[in-house]
Amino acid sequence: MTIKTPQCPECGLSAKGTLETVFAIAQLSDLEPDGACEYEGATEILWDTQKTVIDGEKITLVCRNGHEWVSEMYDP
Numbered sequence: 001m002t003i004k005t006p007q008c009p010e011c012g013l014s015a016k017g018t019l020e021t022v023f024a025i026a027q028l029s030d031l032e033p034d035g036a037c038e039y040e041g042a043t044e045i046l047w048d049t050q051k052t053v054i055d056g057e058k059i060t061l062v063c064r065n066g067h068e069w070v071s072e073m074y075d076p
Helices: none
Strands: 015-018 020-029 038-052 058-063 068-074
Touching: none
Parallel strands: none
Antiparallel strands: 015 058, 020 038, 058 068
């Protein structure tokens, strides 16, 4: 993969990584028969669901300052 815009347009730093999605399960506690419950405070991350956010030939990048930008990508 080759990224067309590898530096952040806002601050000039190189991309730290790509924006990803991942599924997670927020744990519940004290689930009552009527459905009332509380969040337990822990979340189980389902790492096998992790995927890079890709829109056609575009990818969202993130720099160390937390800025996000969209760049085209291609295979050389």
